[in-house]
Amino acid sequence: MDKRLKSLRQKLREQKISGFLVPHTDEHQSEYTPSYAERLAWITGFDGSAGFAVVTLDKATIFVDGRYTLQAKTQVDAALYSRHKLHEDPIEDWLIENLEQGGVVGYDPWLHSKAWLKTAAKKLSEKNISLKALDSNPIDEIWSDRPGPSKDKARVHKDRYSGEKSSHKRKRVAAEIKEKKADALVITSLDSIAWLLNIRGTDVDCTPLVLSFAVLYASGKADLFMDPDKMNSEVEKHLGSSVSHCAKEDFEPALKMLGEKGLTVMVDPKRAHAAVFEGLENAGAQIVEADDPCQLDKACKNDVELDGARKAHIRDAVAVCRFLCWLDEHGPSGKIDELDAVNELYDFRKEVSLFHGNSFDTISGAGPNGAIVHYRVTEKTSRKLEKGMIYLVDSGGQYLDGTTDITRTVAIGAPTEEQRDNFTRVLKGHIALAQVRFPVGRTGAHIDTLARKSLWDVGLDYDHGTGHGVGSYLGVHEGPQSISPLGYNVALKPGMIISNEPGYYKAGQYGIRIENLVIVQNSEYEGEERPMLTFETITLAPIDTRLVNAHMMSASEITWLNIYHAKVREKIVPLLDGKEKEWLIRATESITTL
Numbered sequence: 001m002d003k004r005l006k007s008l009r010q011k012l013r014e015q016k017i018s019g020f021l022v023p024h025t026d027e028h029q030s031e032y033t034p035s036y037a038e039r040l041a042w043i044t045g046f047d048g049s050a051g052f053a054v055v056t057l058d059k060a061t062i063f064v065d066g067r068y069t070l071q072a073k074t075q076v077d078a079a080l081y082s083r084h085k086l087h088e089d090p091i092e093d094w095l096i097e098n099l100e101q102g103g104v105v106g107y108d109p110w111l112h113s114k115a116w117l118k119t120a121a122k123k124l125s126e127k128n129i130s131l132k133a134l135d136s137n138p139i140d141e142i143w144s145d146r147p148g149p150s151k152d153k154a155r156v157h158k159d160r161y162s163g164e165k166s167s168h169k170r171k172r173v174a175a176e177i178k179e180k181k182a183d184a185l186v187i188t189s190l191d192s193i194a195w196l197l198n199i200r201g202t203d204v205d206c207t208p209l210v211l212s213f214a215v216l217y218a219s220g221k222a223d224l225f226m227d228p229d230k231m232n233s234e235v236e237k238h239l240g241s242s243v244s245h246c247a248k249e250d251f252e253p254a255l256k257m258l259g260e261k262g263l264t265v266m267v268d269p270k271r272a273h274a275a276v277f278e279g280l281e282n283a284g285a286q287i288v289e290a291d292d293p294c295q296l297d298k299a300c301k302n303d304v305e306l307d308g309a310r311k312a313h314i315r316d317a318v319a320v321c322r323f324l325c326w327l328d329e330h331g332p333s334g335k336i337d338e339l340d341a342v343n344e345l346y347d348f349r350k351e352v353s354l355f356h357g358n359s360f361d362t363i364s365g366a367g368p369n370g371a372i373v374h375y376r377v378t379e380k381t382s383r384k385l386e387k388g389m390i391y392l393v394d395s396g397g398q399y400l401d402g403t404t405d406i407t408r409t410v411a412i413g414a415p416t417e418e419q420r421d422n423f424t425r426v427l428k429g430h431i432a433l434a435q436v437r438f439p440v441g442r443t444g445a446h447i448d449t450l451a452r453k454s455l456w457d458v459g460l461d462y463d464h465g466t467g468h469g470v471g472s473y474l475g476v477h478e479g480p481q482s483i484s485p486l487g488y489n490v491a492l493k494p495g496m497i498i499s500n501e502p503g504y505y506k507a508g509q510y511g512i513r514i515e516n517l518v519i520v521q522n523s524e525y526e527g528e529e530r531p532m533l534t535f536e537t538i539t540l541a542p543i544d545t546r547l548v549n550a551h552m553m554s555a556s557e558i559t560w561l562n563i564y565h566a567k568v569r570e571k572i573v574p575l576l577d578g579k580e581k582e583w584l585i586r587a588t589e590s591i592t593t594l
Contacts, residue, residue, distance in 0.1 A: 001045055001077055004142070008043065009057055011138035018103035018129075019056035019095065020138060024049065027110040028190045029271050031477055032360075034204050034211065035147045039139045042146075045075045048374055052091060053081070054105075059098050063091060066463025067373035070507065074372075074381075087486075092123040102128050109133040109275040117274050133274065150203040151229045154210045156238040157198045161401050161473060163304025166198040167220070167242065169297070174220040176293040182266040184258060185293070186280070187214040189271050191475050192294035197224065197243065199235060200473065206360050207475050208398060213251040215258070225251040252279055259283020268292035295480050298471070300495035305402075305472040306519060309497060310538050312354070312402030313517070317540040317568070318575050319348040319397070320406060324541065325583040331385045331412045338364040338377040341385070341393065349397050359396035359403050359476040366391045366412070370511030373464055373503070387413030390423075390547065392511045396476055405476050405499055406539050407515035411546045422504050423512050423547040425454040429502040430514045431557050433466065433483070433535070434564075437523050440531040441491050444483035444498070451483070451502040462503045470497045470517055492533060496520040500535070514543060540568045542587040550593045562590040 026037035031049050041047040048068040054061050063086040064072045072083055121131050177185050187193055190209040201210035212226040222243045258265050264286040271292050323345045330336050342362045349355055365375045366383045370392035389412045396405035429451035436447055451466040467483030480490040501515035516539035523534035565588035573584050
């Protein structure tokens, strides 16, 4: 990494700039980036999904969020990079502290949102530090073996899974464009394009996306900008005459054309990169800044998508339960390691119908590795499972009818009283969320504390959100909804799928997380003065009762757990045979305080 830093700094000197910004994203502001856009990993060694580096002529630093604190310590050379917390330690403050008056910081305008750049520029101006858009990314110039973008074919996402024709979606979103008094909407988020056009692909690991841009007009017609090699006759027929397909490199000229026609263009400043705004503004377009309407529409699943999600979770549960049975049999032997477990779980999922790969890289953490929130096991780090450990496995599958995400924490041998107590506190928080009823219009931030209270009672907490949205055969992390202290912007709405995943992590010892997916649904009772919402839990796999201290739980919490396990038994036991069936019957036995 030292050699790469030296090469980058040489490029900065040549361009007469003081520093360079390296976010973990691509030109679509994606969370999970394709290999050609993994610039942050290439320059720092950090391969988590949330990070940001700054390199100056004599210093370098990396910012990661709470999920990746321990991972950054192991992957990033502390002699080369200082480390800070993303969202807590402002990047602008670091630049002000480490650059001289009048410094110039370069950035790739295709990798930063206009909103962030505007905020940063205002802050940096206090020390006369300026931001400069670069014509080319200097990392790309020194990355000699940089891979190219995928050329895999796009695929049609059939109506029997999407539940709605693309033409209907385009018409509905076009109406929102008209409401904003705009002529067109520029869409740069890959999941929005995939949802709107009912297409999927294999261009991004674990997420069925197609590398593309799109423009939707108020007429309902659209332009799709995509590598022509990715088109095929099936997709072409599916898109029809109302969707024009253009080469991806034609996107910039198209922005210019929108401006030259004097059109009013709707753009999401949180999702579109600065280059889009510059291209439109410089050509004379009028810009309406507004949220990408596809995002909220996509988040509120229709009945077909919700039915598909329920069915996908039943099939996924069969694979997960078979794996947990295998784990109980082989885990205490001391002969299997974290990678063995990853491979075994994948093999079970491969046998499930409509399976199209993992929805993210499986987190398989034994003992202290479980305390690394988004730990990624490698051959070098893979730890043996041993008696006395607790093991955390966070995994999910992509199915044509739904996306799954489940975390289970499992005792390998007899757990300690401390492990049981802390697991039970996490479980109490999970149950509190699973049972909550809340008024229409509330956001995830209003209920986040329910998941943390039992931990807070004894001075414990966790450094990640409690819930993230999940797509329908799309991203396992989907906005705009969330359950977190920062999730105040978007109210939870019926049809949203969201995770319920409180946790606790004791550095160097163990990690605990219990995650199910839930559907937001209406909850109406006669005589109530306000409309209310609640959650339907759709994940179906046993929670390890060996880790539960029932004496810490209330009667209603025990009842919830027993009812949940009864549902798992009802839905999944008939789909298993032999020892796996017997195992699940035992794993879902009712608990009592007696």
